[in-house]
Amino acid sequence: MRVVGTVLAATLVALVVLPMVALVLGAAPADWVAALRHPMLRPALGLSVVSTGVSLAVIVIGGTPLAWWIARSPGVAARATELLVDLPVVLPPAVVGVALLQAFGRRGLLGPALDGIGVHLPFSPAAVVLAQVVVASPFFVQAAVSAFRGVDADGMIVARTLGASPGRAFLTVALPLALPGLAAGAALAGARAFGEFGATLVFAGNLTGRTQSMPLAIYTALESDIGLAVVLSLLQASVGVALLILLRMSSVRRP
């Protein structure tokens, strides 16, 4: 029985790890030189880094108070909101992209209103950010809610009886205690935003220097040059690995 379990577990590990190993082995030195000089790389990497940074800021700034409310409020509204913000996790990114077009596209729900004030979201860098925010925010909010739920209510009550305002109690007691969980959620959301592909392709389109993030550059490179696609994939993967390490470090709680 134990042997069977070991074999099954090892098979799963091999299935997950083998493609990554193949990716590393697949990049020839000549491919690296050509890829690092390729005119598609710099704009794509730049756009991915900047858009992920902006998305993450939006997610953390909006997601922290949202998660606090969800964690503290016993009401039905909070439970319903908790469920709704999780929705993008179970939707394929292509569905999110179509839904974004239906909401913010020229003929979408808010399209005419946005058009009236001169805002055209599809095919813009803002569309890249919007797609990332929608698909990545659940990962931060989920982590933040469980981090806030782990904050001892007594600590907050003590802070309040000592005369601290609710805001001050939140900042000095709840936030520091929840910080490792918040950081882990932010790393996960950042990784998801950095890797966003389907919703971006549908909603933001594909143009070098404007909406072509790293995953879209990899997809486009694959159509003409596999060597380039492999190197771009490795660059993308190394950022993911870095975020994973950050995630592990931040989830190790201090004693």
Add this chain to the structure above:
Amino acid sequence: MLLALLALLFGCQAQSGRTPLTVFAAASLGDALRAVELAHEAAHPDVDVRLTLGGSQVLRLQIEQGAPADVFASANAAHLDALQRGGHSTAGAPFAVNRLALIVPVDNPAELTALHDLPLAARLVVGTASTPVGDYTERLLTNADAAWGGGFGAQVRQRIVSREGNVRMVRAKVALGEADAGIVYATDVAGSDPVLGVPIPDGLNVRAAYHVAPITGRAQRAQADRFIAHLQSESGQALLRRAGFSAVP
């Protein structure tokens, strides 16, 4: 349980009892080849034609990586030539000709009435450089530059907001109204999506020759040859004409 699921997954492929014939075809051939598929299966009840549609460059890549295609119909000669050089297919034969068309959404927000108006479009969508349609689009702009001068091509390229991976995605972005205009094939204008065609002067337009070849090293080679022969026969050519393609001169 796991084994049962796997059996189900792999079992799907061999249920019909008919010989499956996998045809990889350029996205723009979709409607025409679905008609040819029905005609071919009616004529050869032992064959089950399976169409896979996509950008020709993506299909070529998949074949190079060992995808189980028996026939490849590309929207240009170049992708088949590359497969032949790599030993993946025999030489491609032309079987249909297409032209480019400019399309706009039904409400035509940029009020385009001729190719010459294209710089008026604030948002233009075309194919990526590696798609046949993107390559033909570049040739069209070169022709227009030669005829009109004045940096027409450069102005138009500045209006491009997205480069899509196949021609049907270009059409979808225009049909949704997100783009003011797109450049597709003439055969894509009369689809189900609400788009209007704007004529491109014959003197500037580009001739897109579609090529087809059997993939080498496949067991269904005889069936593949028969399918290609059907495509080139009067029956196949009539179906292609009905979809808007013209014959190879």
